[in-house]
Amino acid sequence: MFTWGALQVQVTLAGFLNGESVWSKAQKQAVIDLSIYAETGNAERLAAFEDNYGLLMSDGWARDAIASGTYDRGEVDRAFERGKIMPQAKPGMIFMLRCCTHVSHMHEAVAVWRAADVPLKQLGAIADELKQAARHGSPDEPETARRLARINALNDELEPLTKRFSLEVAQGAMWLGRVLFGSVVLVASLALLLWLVMARRILIGIRGTEERYSLLFDSAADAIVMVDEATGRILGANRTAMQWTGLSMEALMGKALPELFVPLLHRSDGAVTGELHTRDGEMRPVEMRSSVAYWGTQSVHQSIMRDITERVSLEQQRRIASEAMASIAEGVIIADADRRVTRVNAAHIRMTGFTAQALQDVRFDDLRCMPDGSPLPDSVWETIYTEGNWVGEVRTRRMDGTTYPEWLSISAIREAEGQVQHYVAVINNISTAKANEQRLQYMAAHDPLTGLANRAEFERRCVQAVAAAERDRGMIAVLFIDLDAFKAVNDSYTHAIGDHLLVKVAERIAYELGDKGLAGRIGGDEFTVLMDDLYTREEASAMAGRLLTALAAPVVVGDYELALSASIGIACYPLDGTDVPTLITNADAAMYAAKTEERNAFRFYSPRMQADARRRIALASELRKALAEDEFHLQFQPTVEMRSGRVVAVEALLRWHHPVRGRIPPVEFIPMAEKLGLIRRIDQWVLQAACRQLAEWDHLGLPPLRMAVNVSAHWFGQANFVDDIRALLESQRLAAERLMLEITEGAILRLGEEMERTLHALHALGVGVAIDDFGTGYSSMSYLKMRAIAYLKIDQSFVAGLPEDESDGAIVETMLTLCRKLGISPIAEGIETEEQHRFLLRAGCTEGQGYLYSRPIEPEEIVQLMTVGKRQGNSHLRLVPPEV
Known part of the structure; x- marks a missing residue:
């Protein structure tokens, strides 16, 4: 603006100077032209005068008009054009003439200029006079001289004014x-001063910026290196870069960046993830971002490396957490504070079919309800709010609309202020667990084989029935059912056949009972029936009759048709007992009475039966005591060689001499021992006692005998049976060939593959095995091919009819032929007459056993029997000891 103003001033000065020059010239030329016109009358001179005079008058008018402030701009412009004023100077001149006429030199110039107006106007009057005179003719010389003198006088007046005007204008x-x-x-000085001030401030700012940049550069938490774009060498680095790398600035300068930084991943956003070599030789994970900058004219890369160790660790933890969440078997739901699902894992998708997209804007609790179908109560969320967690069972809807039981655990994740930010729900499909629980509940209350109520469930239902009958003054009946001769079926067939038979029996009992009571199985072949809401005992007897009829019908099991019967005992509340144990015990006693007296019958309980039951219970207790106090002892029945009468073996027979009751036969206490699970201990006692006795006879010098011992299937099928036999023989120093184990053919078939392994092991040990009661069961003869079967005992039921019974004779002869063909030694049991002895001898039987030769005797009598020439009984045969 100042420069523009100075230029305008200069242009205005140029205008004034040019105008002054034109005005002075016009004034002088006007005087000259008027003088010549006055002398010569030349019209051209008059025209030139008038032209200059008009210019002078126009300038004066314009001056005065501008000074007055009221003027026609167009007229002023024409006046300035007539005065040959530069157009660029017009505004400045107008301003000066309008506002600056009182300024030094301008005031004097204007005053002289105005003073010249009077002489100039007089020149104009002389010009008018000359023109007037010229119209009347040529003026006389004196007049002309007078006018010339006036012109010269006016010129003399104007000339100093003109000079002064020019001087004032110039000054x-x-x-x-x-x-x-x-x-x-002044302005330049002010501008220079201002520039200096600004330059100082700029320098201070630049210096401060450099210091701040240097401070920021060196104190930055990130490593910063400046790399030459052309060579890839490091030009500079900050303090953090030196600390991380363990190198000084001098060592870093000139190094190639790839020597320090190993890029691993180039990201789409321009960042590069890699590893930086550190001072301890390890690699620091960093993220590098580069940008182009200029140091002067040099193009450099500014590389900023940020330590991402924590981020890598967090990412690894998140990845591990994500993988763990995806791989765990439990379903996981993450929901926002409004319980709307944001994320689920794969297990949740497998369980429910719902993905996170499918559950968008869905509250996870909307898909769940309580097991009874009611919505999740507010107490759930109150518990979560106060305790942070809730666990319970719910029912959940799948994507296909089906539901399943679920174990749900909901936890709250809170912000720092304590407000719930997210919910985490862990779910488990407990369908299998619930099914297992129901199955276990069912198994806890039902017999696994038949599906009937077990003992515990039956007794529980009986307790309920007794309570109802007591309240309503009613009557109930308990029926105790036991199958007749089921053990024979079990021994003759396999256990699988026996189990199928029990299932058929249970089905028949349940069918006959219908909805009139409860059927149960309390063990083995023992069943119970509860009939409640009865009016008379005849209802129970009618039901017992129908059950006997149903159970007596033949049963088809596999390829076999079996027929059996049952014995039923009945006890009624309140006549026969007021509590459940008493009722069941009395019904058992009535059943035992029916089995003892008749079989395939039923009996109502009577007090006499209770005495028999107590006797059996007492027998069970005394049997345990007898085993503990060594009340058992052995008797031995000889086995003879039928052709020579020589004693070749003895069979160990168990006897129980009760201190109060006297002798108790095995047929009475052996079944009880099997029921009580004592039979294995009794078998072990018998075998140990027999081997000790055999060793004692050897010590007395008796001839060697073979010892036969009966073994039950309960012990024979045990895994350590053969090891026990080996240990026993070694302890008594007995040869394995002197021991013979007897087992029934039913037990062989019942044990299956276990029996086969045991027989092979016994054969390898050298112990012989005898099949006892051969021909009385329903057996396959395939086991006779086993090398371990060394003896076959013909049951006394076939020997008793000899020789009169042709059927028995044919069966015995067939058995003996079979033994001869298979290389098995036959032993006939129950020989009581000489005719039986002769028949068997003729038929080829080699060994015999029976009262004809000797009854079971004490060990001392065996010693006497071994004396040469000693007779036994009334037999005509002379029993002789075996050869030494």
Whole structure:
């Protein structure tokens, strides 16, 4: 603006100077032209005068008009054009004439200029007079001289004014030039001072910026290196880069960046993830971002490396957490504070079919309800709010609309202020567990084989029935059912056949009973029936009759048709007992009475039966005591060689001499021992006692005998049976060939593959095995091919009819032929007459056993029997000991 103003001033000065020059010339030329016109009358001179005079008058008018402030701009412009004023100077001149006429030199110039107006107007009057005179003819010389004198006088008046005007204008221009120069100098000085101040501030700012940049550069937590774009060498680095790398600035300068930084992944956002070599030789995970910058004219890369160790660790933890969440077997739901699902894992998708997209904007509790179908109560969320967690069973809807039981655990994740931010729900499909629980509940209350109520469930239902009958003054009946001769079926067939038979029996009992009571199986072949809400005992007897009829019908099991019967005992509340144990015990006693007296019958309980039951219970207790107090002892029945009468073996027979009751036969206590699970201990006692006795006879010098011992299937099928036999023989120093184990053919078939392994092991040990009661069971003869079967005992039921019974004779002869063909030694049991002895001898039987030769006797009598020539009984045979 100042420069523009100075230029305008200069242009205005130029305008004034040019105008002054034109005005002075016009004034002088006007005087000259008027003088010549006055002398010569030349019209051209008059025209030239008038032209210059008009210019002078126009300038004066314009001056006065501008000074007055009221003027026609167009007229002023024409006046300036007539005065040959530069158009660029017009505005400045107008301003000066309008506002600056009182300024030094300008005031004097204007005053002289106005003073010249009077002489000029007089020149104009003389010109008018000359023109008037020229119209009347040529003027006389004196007049012309007078007018010339006036013109010269006016010229003399104008000339100093003109000079002064020019001087004032020149001096004004000089003054204004000095003012302008001073102003320029002043403004330039001010500008220079301002520039210096600003430059100082800029320098201070630059220095502060450099210091701040240097401070920021060196104190930055990230490592920063400046790399030459052309060579890839490091030009500079901050303190963090030196600390991380363990290198000084001098060591870093000139190094190639790839020597320090190993890129691993180039990301789409321009960042590079890699590893930085550190001072301890390890690699620091960093993220590098580079940008182009300029150091002067040099193009450099500014590489900023940020330590991402924590981020890598967090990402690894998140990845591990994500993988763990995806791989765990439990379903996981993550929901926001409004319980709307945001994320689920794969297990949840497998369980429910719902993905996170399918559950968008869905509250996870909307898909769940309580097991009874009611919505999740507010107490769930109150518990979570107060305790942070809730666990319970719910029912959940799958995507296909089906539901399943679920174990749900909901936990709250809170912000720092304590507000719930997210919910985490862990789910488990407990369908299998519930099914197992129901199955276990069912198994806990039902017999696994038949599906009937077991003992515990039957007794529980009986307790309920007794309580109802007591409350309503009613009557109930308990029926105790036991199958007749089921053990024979079990021994003759396999256990699988026996189990199928029990299932058929249970089905028949349940069918006959219908909805009139409860059937149960309390063990083995023993069943119970509860009939409640009875009016008379005849209802129970009618039901017992129908059950006997149903159970007596033949049963088809596999390829076999079996027929059996049952014995039933009945006890009624309140006549026969007021509590459940008493009722069941009395019904058992009535059943035992029915089995003892008749079989395939039923009996109501009577007090006499209770005495028999107590006797059996007492027998069970005394049997345990007898085993503990060594009340058992052995008797031995000889086995003879039928052709020579020589004693070749003895069979160990168990006897129980009760201190109060006297002798108790095995047929009475052996079944009880099997029921009580004592039979294995009794078998072990018998075998140990027999081997000790055999060793004692050897010590007395008796001839060697073979010892036969009966073994039950309960012990024979045990895994350590053969090891026990080996240990026993070694302890008594007995040869294995002197021991013979007897087992029934039913037991062989019942044990299956276990029996086969045991027989092979016994054969390898050298112990012989005898099949006892051969021909009385329903057996396959395939086991006779086993090398371990060394003896076959013909049951006394076939020997008793000899020789009169042709059927028995044919069966015995067939058995003996079979033994001869298979290389098995036959032993006939129950020989009581000489005719039986002769028949068997003729038929080829080699060994015999029976009262004809000797009854079971004490060990001392065996010693006497071994004496040469000693007779036994009434037999005509002379029993002789075996050869030494």
